[in-house]
Amino acid sequence: MLIIDANVILRYFMNDSKDMSKKAAQIIESENILLLSEVIAEVVYVLEGVYNLDKNKISNTILELIDYDNINIKEEELIINSLKKYKEVNLDFVDCILYSYNQIKKFDVFSFDKKLNREMKRD
Secondary structure, X not given: OEEOOHHXXXXXXXXXXXXXXXXXXXXXXXXXXXXXXXXXXXXXXXXXHOOOOOHHHHHHHHHHHHOOOOEEEOOHHHHHHHXXXXXXXXXXXXXXXXXXXXXXXXXXXXXXXXXXXXXXXXX
């Protein structure tokens, strides 16, 4: 199983470097990949902050990638829920992960973030 870095995913999504994008596509489309939540969080951060993509586009694009048969994710249900929540509410992606731990895993989450606390109480 191969773990890939956020830059590989970004080159694959953005297709902005001929050689790197081609290599990223070869790897992502053929290797058995373990995609870490930390890497997904970095991809979301860069797509939103650097490329100015909207949350809906970011979430849907990553959800499509996660659906590939060769992509494996630890805590897949949690990450999928986080990506769906991310496009629905005014929270950053990491807060959506915390929200998902609270809602799915029933973990207590302590935060000073009022928006996150409000969202956890709502559901």
